Amino acid sequence: MATDDQERRGFKGWRSRRQWAIATSAPEQRPETAPQDRPAAAPEETPAAADSAIDEATDAGLQVLQELLLGDRTATIDARLEQLREKQQELEHHYYDPKAVINWLAPLIDRVIHEKIRSSRDEMCQSLTPLIDELIYQRSREDRRAMSRALAEIVPAAIERCIADSPQTIAKALAPEVADAIRLQIELDREAIIDTLAPEMGRSIKRQIELERDSMVDALYPVIGNTIRKYMREVVRTINEKVSTALTAEGIGRKIRARVQGVSEAELILRESIDFEVMAALLIHKSSGLVMVEVQREDGHLLESEMFAGMLTAIGSFVRDCIAEPDAAVSDLNEIEYGESRILVEMTGYCYLATITRGDLPKAAIDQLRRTLQRLVLYYGREMEAFNGDRAALPPIIQQSLQNLVDSCNEMASKAKKPPGPPWLLVALLGGAAAVVMLSTLWGGWQAQRRSALLTAARGALADRPELAIYNLGARFEGGAIAVTGRVPQERLKTLAFDVAAAAIAAADGDRRVVNRIQAVRQPPDPVAAAAEVARLTAIFNEQPGTRIQARYQINPSAADSAAIGVVVLDGQTLQGKDLQTFERAYARIPGVGNLENRLRVVRPGTETRLYFGVGSPQPVAIDTRYKIDPVRRFLVANPAARLRIIGHSPADEPNGGDGLARDRAERVRAALIAEGIAPQRLAASGTSADPPQVSASDPQWTRRCVRFETVPPERPFP
Amino acid sequence: MTDISQKICLVGDFGVGKTSLIRRFVDRQFSDRYLSTVGVKISRRQVEVAEHPSNPLPGRNIQLLIWDLEGRSKFKGVAPSYLQGAKGVIIVSDLTRPETVRGVGDHIDLFHSVNAQGAVALALNKADLVADPAREAKSLLDPQQYRRAFATYLTSAKSGIHVDEIFEAIALKLLTQA
Numbered sequence: 064m065a066t067d068d069q070e071r072r073g074f075k076g077w078r079s080r081r082q083w084a085i086a087t088s089a090p091e092q093r094p095e096t097a098p099q100d101r102p103a104a105a106p107e108e109t110p111a112a113a114d115s116a117i118d119e120a121t122d123a124g125l126q127v128l129q130e131l132l133l134g135d136r137t138a139t140i141d142a143r144l145e146q147l148r149e150k151q152q153e154l155e156h157h158y159y160d161p162k163a164v165i166n167w168l169a170p171l172i173d174r175v176i177h178e179k180i181r182s183s184r185d186e187m188c189q190s191l192t193p194l195i196d197e198l199i200y201q202r203s204r205e206d207r208r209a210m211s212r213a214l215a216e217i218v219p220a221a222i223e224r225c226i227a228d229s230p231q232t233i234a235k236a237l238a239p240e241v242a243d244a245i246r247l248q249i250e251l252d253r254e255a256i257i258d259t260l261a262p263e264m265g266r267s268i269k270r271q272i273e274l275e276r277d278s279m280v281d282a283l284y285p286v287i288g289n290t291i292r293k294y295m296r297e298v299v300r301t302i303n304e305k306v307s308t309a310l311t312a313e314g315i316g317r318k319i320r321a322r323v324q325g326v327s328e329a330e331l332i333l334r335e336s337i338d339f340e341v342m343a344a345l346l347i348h349k350s351s352g353l354v355m356v357e358v359q360r361e362d363g364h365l366l367e368s369e370m371f372a373g374m375l376t377a378i379g380s381f382v383r384d385c386i387a388e389p390d391a392a393v394s395d396l397n398e399i400e401y402g403e404s405r406i407l408v409e410m411t412g413y414c415y416l417a418t419i420t421r422g423d424l425p426k427a428a429i430d431q432l433r434r435t436l437q438r439l440v441l442y443y444g445r446e447m448e449a450f451n452g453d454r455a456a457l458p459p460i461i462q463q464s465l466q467n468l469v470d471s472c473n474e475m476a477s478k479a480k481k482p483p484g485p486p487w488l489l490v491a492l493l494g495g496a497a498a499v500v501m502l503s504t505l506w507g508g509w510q511a512q513r514r515s516a517l518l519t520a521a522r523g524a525l526a527d528r529p530e531l532a533i534y535n536l537g538a539r540f541e542g543g544a545i546a547v548t549g550r551v552p553q554e555r556l557k558t559l560a561f562d563v564a565a566a567a568i569a570a571a572d573g574d575r576r577v578v579n580r581i582q583a584v585r586q587p588p589d590p591v592a593a594a595a596e597v598a599r600l601t602a603i604f605n606e607q608p609g610t611r612i613q614a615r616y617q618i619n620p621s622a623a624d625s626a627a628i629g630v631v632v633l634d635g636q637t638l639q640g641k642d643l644q645t646f647e648r649a650y651a652r653i654p655g656v657g658n659l660e661n662r663l664r665v666v667r668p669g670t671e672t673r674l675y676f677g678v679g680s681p682q683p684v685a686i687d688t689r690y691k692i693d694p695v696r697r698f699l700v701a702n703p704a705a706r707l708r709i710i711g712h713s714p715a716d717e718p719n720g721g722d723g724l725a726r727d728r729a730e731r732v733r734a735a736l737i738a739e740g741i742a743p744q745r746l747a748a749s750g751t752s753a754d755p756p757q758v759s760a761s762d763p764q765w766t767r768r769c770v771r772f773e774t775v776p777p778e779r780p781f782p
Numbered sequence: 783m784t785d786i787s788q789k790i791c792l793v794g795d796f797g798v799g800k801t802s803l804i805r806r807f808v809d810r811q812f813s814d815r816y817l818s819t820v821g822v823k824i825s826r827r828q829v830e831v832a833e834h835p836s837n838p839l840p841g842r843n844i845q846l847l848i849w850d851l852e853g854r855s856k857f858k859g860v861a862p863s864y865l866q867g868a869k870g871v872i873i874v875s876d877l878t879r880p881e882t883v884r885g886v887g888d889h890i891d892l893f894h895s896v897n898a899q900g901a902v903a904l905a906l907n908k909a910d911l912v913a914d915p916a917r918e919a920k921s922l923l924d925p926q927q928y929r930r931a932f933a934t935y936l937t938s939a940k941s942g943i944h945v946d947e948i949f950e951a952i953a954l955k956l957l958t959q960a
Contacts, residue, residue, distance in 0.1 A: 351788075351866065351868065352867060374824050377864060380864055381821065451869075
C-alpha cells in the first residue's frame with residue numbers, strides 16, 4: 064500500500080517536476096504542444112538500457128529521501144499542482160473560445176493602450192499611422208452619416224486654421240472649383256447669389272476704377288458710348304420737332320425741298336451745313352502719346368504725326384491737370400477747334416482716336432467713327448494696351464479699319480457736297496405755288512358767288528309757294544350738292560317742296576345735284592275734322608244702291624300713337640264683298656283714324672223675296688205679282704251688274720206638280736221681269752221638286768210652292 | 783527696315799540747358815514757345831542703331847520722341863502726367879550750378895514714381911564751362927544717384943560734346959529693353 068502510494072507520489076512528483084521544469088525553462092514554448100507529449104518529446108529523459116537498474120535504485124532512494132524530508136507537505140504540493148493543472152486547462156479552454164478571451168482581455172486593452180501611449184508615444188504613432196487613412200475610409204463606407212457627423216464639427220475649424228496657416232495652399236486647392244461652384248449655385252438659386260453679390264458690386268466697381276481706371280474705361284466704353292448716343296438721338300429728335308414748327312421763309316423753302324427729296328428736314332439742315340473733309344486719323348497711345356496707327360490724305364499736307372500726337376497728348380494732359388476738377392474722375396479733351404479745322408478726340412482706356420477734319424463732321428460720320436473705335440477696342444484692346452512703340456506688332460486690320468473709316472467719311476463728304484438740285488427748281492416750285500394760290504383764290508371766289516346765287520334761287524322758289532311759305536324751308540350746300548331742308552306736316556308737302564326747289568336750282572344750274580333733306584313730321588290729327596271726314600265719306604258711300612252704312616268716329620284715349628287715336632266703327636250692309644275693302648281703305652286714310660272696326664255685311668237682294676203659287680198653278684198668286692215683281696226689278700236696275708237665278712219649286716206630292724211645274728213657275732216670273740225691261744241674259748230660270756231652303760214637309764204646303772231668287776256675282780257664270 | 787518709336791523725357795531744373803541739348807540733337811521740333819504755354823515741347827529724332835554691335839534687334843531703328851519738359855523752378859514742379867509712357871529719361875543738370883546736380887535724385891524719384899522700369903541717363907551739362915568737369919561731377923554727384931542711372935555723360939550743348947552719344951545711348955538702351 065505504502066509502495067503504491069510512494070510509487071504514485073513518485074510518479075506524480077516526477078511528472079510535476081517535469082512539468083514545472085518545462086514551464087519554467089521554456090515559457091515561450093508554443094501552447095499547441097500538448098503537456099502529455101512532453102515526456103516522450105524529451106530525449107534526454109530516455110535512460111540507456113544498461114543504466115536502467117541503477118536509475119530505478121536511485122529513484123527509489125530519492126523517493127525515500129523525499130518522504131523523509133517533506134513528509135505531509137508533498138501531499139499539499141500535489142493538491143496545489145492539481146489546482147494549477149485545472150487552472151491551466153481552464154485557460155487553454157478560454158484561449159480557444161474567442162468570446163471568453165475578449166471578455167477576459169477587454170477591461171485591459173484600453174489600459175494597455177493608454178499605458179503604451181504614455182510610455183512610448185512615438186512608437187504608438189508609428190504603429191497606427193499607416194492605418195489611419197484606411198480606418199477613416201472603411202468607417203466612412205460603413206456609416207457615412209456617423210462619420211460626417213464626427214467630422215462636421217472640426218471641418219470648419221480645420222479650414223479656418225488652414226486658411227490662417229497657409230492661405231496660398233487652400234486658394235490653390237479651391238481655385239479650380241470656384242468657378243464651377245459659383246456656376247452651380249447660380250443654377251440652384253440664382254437669386255441667392257445675386258443677393259449676395261449685389262450689395263458689393265458698386266463698391267467693387269469703384270475699387271476697380273481706383274485701381275485700374277483705364278481698363279474699366281476700356282471695358283465700359285462700348286456700352287457707355289451707345290447709351291450716350293441713344294440719349295443724344297432723343298435730344299436731336301426733340302430739336303427736330305422744334306425745328307419743324309419754325310415757320311420762316313427759309314424754313315418753308317427747306318420744308319418743300321425736304322418733301323421733294325423725300326428726306327427729313329433735319330437731315331436737310333444737316334446736309335446744308337456739311338462741308339467737311341477728314342484730313343487724318345491717328346490712333347494714339349494714351350500715356351506715351353506715340354502713334355499706333357495713322358491714316359493721312361495723300362493729296363494733302365502731310366502731318367508730322369508723331370510730334371502732333373505727342374503734343375496733342377501733352378495738351379490733353381495739360382488740360383486734364385490744369386482745368387479738370389480734381390473730383391472729376393474722367394475728364395478728357397474732346398475737341399480742339401481752330402478756324403475751319405477741328406481735332407476730334409475720342410478717348411478710350413489706353414488709346415484715343417484723333418481725327419483732324421476741315422469743317423464739321425456730320426453726325427453720321429461721328430457715329431461711324433465711334434463704332435469703329437468701339438470695335439477696335441473690343442477686339443484688339445489687349446494689343447493696344449501692350450503697345451510698346453512697335454507699330455508692326457499691332458494687327459494690320461487696325462490700320463485697315465482706320466483707312467476704311469477715313470475713306471467712308473470722305474465719301475460721305477463728297478456726296479453731301481453735290482448740289483441738291485438746280486436753284487431754279489425752287490424758284491419754279493415757289494412760282495407754281497404762288498400761281499396755284501392765286502388761281503385757287505379766284506376760283507374759290509367765283510364758286511362762292513355761284514353757290515350763293517343757287518341757294519337764293521331755291522329759297523325764293525320755296526317762299527313763293529303759298530302752301531309752303533308758312534313752313535321754315537331752306538337750302539344749303541352739302542359738298543357739291545344742294546340739300547333742301549326744313550319740316551312739313553305731310554309727305555305730300557315734302558315732295559312738293561323738293562320739286563319746287565329742284566326746279567328752281569335746275570333753272571340756274573342744270574347739272575347741280577339736289578338732295579331732299581326735308582322731314583315730314585306727323586301732326587296730331589284734329590278729331591273734329593276726322594269725324595267730319597268720316598261722316599262725309601259715309602254719306603257718299605250710302606248713295607250707292609244696296610249700301611246702307613252707319614259709321615261712328617270714336618276717340619281711343621289709350622292709343623299709343625297720338626296720331627291714330629280715332630276708331631271708326633262701321634255697321635250696315637252692302638251688296639258686294641269687294642265694297643268692304645273699298646270702304647275700309649277709304650276710312651283708314653282719314654288722318655287721325657288709327658283703327659277700324661268693320662261690322663258691314665254683304666247682303667244679296669232678292670234672296671228673301673219669294674213668290675207663292677196656288678196648287679198646280681204656274682201663275683203666282685195675284686198679290687205677289689203685284690207687289691213682289693217690282694222690288695226685284697228695282698234691285699236689278701239699281702245693280703246693273705247683278706244677275707239673278709230664278710228657282711221654281713213644286714213638291715212632288717203636289718197635284719200635277721214636280722220639276723216641270725216648278726220650271727214653269729220660274730219661267731213665268733222671268734218673263735214678267737223681262738216684261739219689266741230687265742235684260743234676259745241677266746236672268747236664268749230653273750225648277751226643282753225639292754223643297755226650298757228653310758222649308759220642309761212639315762211646313763204649310765203653300766210655302767213649298769214658290770219661286771225664289773239668288774244673286775249671282777257678275778264674274779261668275781250662271782250655274 | 784522697320785522702326786519703333788519711343789518716348790523719352792528731358793527733365794531738369796530751370797536753365798540747365800535741356801532745350802539747347804535737344805536743339806543740338808533733333809531733326810524736327812516744335813517751336814520753343816510751347817514750353818512756356820503748355821510746359822512741354824516735343825521733338826523727334828531717328829537714331830541709327832541698326833548696325834551697333836550691341837543692338838539685339840539688328841535691322842530695327844528707333845525713333846525718339848523727345849519730350850522737353852519745362853524746367854522745374856521753385857514755383858512749379860514737373861507735371862507727372864507728362865512723364866507717363868516714357869521709357870526713358872535724361873536728367874539734365876548744370877555743372878556750374880551745384881544745386882541742380884544735387885537735385886538729380888528728386889528728378890529720378892519723380893520719374894520712377896511714374897515709370898518704375900524706365901531707364902535713366904544723367905547729362906551733366908555745360909561741361910565746357912568747367913575746368914575739370916569730371917572732378918567737378920564726382921564731387922557734386924551723390925554716388926548713390928550716379929548708380930541709379932545706366933549712363934552719365936558730361937555734355938555741352940555749346941560744343942556738342944557727348945550730345946549725340948547720350949541720345950544714342952538711351953536709344954540703344956530702349957531698344958534693348960523693348
